[in-house]
Amino acid sequence: MAEATLRLENQTEKKVPLGTTFFDLVKSLGKLKEVLAVRVNGQPRDLSAKVEGDAEIGLLTFDSPEGKEVYRHSSAHLMAQAVKELFPTAKMTIGPPIEDGFYYDFDFERPFTPEDLEKIEAKMVEITKRDLQVFRMELSKEEAIRLFQERGEPYKVELIEEIEPPISAYRQGDFIDLCMGPHVPSTGKMKAFKLIASAGAYWRGSEKNKMLQRIYGTSFAKKDELDAHLKKLEEIKKRDHRKLGKELDLFSISDEIGPGLVLWHPNGAIIRKTLEDFWREAHVKSGYELVYSPHIARLDLWKQSGHLQFYKENMYAPMDIDGMPFELKPMNCPFHIMIYKSHLRSYRDLPFRWAELGTVYRYERSGVLHGLLRVRGFTQDDAHLFCRPDQIESEILKVLDFTTFVLKTFGFEHYDIYLSTRPEKYVGSLERWEQATAALESALKQKGLAYQIDPGEGVFYGPKIDMKIKDVLGRSWQCTTIQVDFNLPERFGISYRGEDGKEHQPIMIHRALMGSIERFFGILIEHYAGAFPIWLAPVQAKILPITERQREYAGQIQQRLREAGVRSEMDDRNEKIGLKIREAQLMKVPYMLVVGDREAADQTLAVRNRAGESTTLTLDAFEKKILEEITTRVG
């Protein structure tokens, strides 16, 4: 009998007869329990598939991204089977794995209720107990269409009509679903799953189509992994910036003022002020100059910039001022261009680096507003660099250094970086695009930053680098964006006088590091779970006298700390120390300074931190410690 040589991941080779199933192969390796599917020469396959020749074999377990996909895709099938058994009139549509789980969309006469989800989950458990074997079927297009027509699944028929044969489907018990696969070998493989939510979703994602009922679920290979994941979801809920924003009295969004418009309360405002001071100081140190611009400008400016043409949906209606239309600004760039235009510029002047905390207003559809993360009025930490083409790379290098420094200050040290290249519709010459894209890429490489290329995802006016930061829970947030712009310099006809005495067009680079102050603040609240590091904390130290007898001593401490620039407060209410501590703790105050008769006599402080640890220090020692922590921005 003919044999095939299989090379396994650990570089060992194994000879097996042709036609051996991967199931048998995995069994012979003693890994049947954890292996869900295999990768054959890079292609994921079922365990039931047969060895057809020499191949590189990978074993897919739940620990690999591909294994997770297989497992969760099978989980989606399991859920669909449960739904069909409970609600036979539900029509199946699609059900893919997603990050952290899976979903399945059904066309059903009503939304699924939480009680439905419980029933479905119970049915899923039952189906796993049946441990149904999962079979792959390969069909011609006609067979596939007939099969799903007979089964009364019109959405599946619609999908089949658009795909090329051979068409595959998977069967477990009486349940059949159109699917590329691969899948786990039997329903009993699914050990730990939970249905999370139901919600509406459009067929094929278009609001012109019918609204379907989507059920989200998640699944894991082990119960404790599922529990850990559910715990993380709880943690995310606890950290919700909207909840913490209210509890810590940081900000509010008022119905009477309008959706997406933020009120910064004193506690939030002092954090913002501290953050902005840091931002300005850092920019000046890094060779930027600060500028300011107005909130409205003549409509003509936006015509010239092209925003009226390309950004209209996000702009508010113009207002009439003395018979002339003015527009609320959605961006700062045209203003900075006008500053550029206010003088004749020489190649010797370039680059210019102009930064502004510029407040812009953009119309966002009502359904997308979300706390501080998506608002209608916000302040960008914006800057525009005007440089010569040969300066792009060095400028990008500086921006990359600068943004990593700024983000690191807030404890963000892991990024996903994307380089977006020329889209189909673009302005500017091919040569410019290539030069700029190469400059961006070269800068990323020099910095040793790992990045992915997003082909064709650049903006029409130039290539860009986007950075997503990872917070303490591992969630990604898009903040930094660095965009080369060939368009606006052209539209506004800006130029500089070159060495050759001729006019040249400068390159403009837009960049925002935090993105917007509002959004970044929202991310920070969640990142720190409201327990801001001491340099940002609204109240850095709270003095808690035990009785009225220590009021004078407590007052001296407060005065001393205030003079040293520490944001301190005193709680001299006629209350028990337990209550004062509890309230300071709930407000996540970094240091509680308890002073009773003992401390007053010794001129010391009982310093309690947020973790509940106490030490006794002299006032001098505490002042030194807290100032050190504030200036170094630790803790």
Next chain:
RNA sequence: GCUGGCGUAGCUCAGUCGGUAGAGCAGCUGACUUGUAAUCAGCAGGUCGGGGGUUCAAUUCCCUUCGCCAGCUCCA
């Protein structure tokens, strides 16, 4: 914008299968002078998101509108 859910005191929430509402915390007043996450008592507080309709009567049912939440969509 779309689908679904929700909107009751400053906050968190209960309640009314139609007869104009209740708790805890917060607030105010008083007592207590207190040692590391809630001292006790009393008082006060709501046109039940807004508008309209049905009804003898609407916070409750219906319509509409605004807002919030989840998801979709969108984010040149």
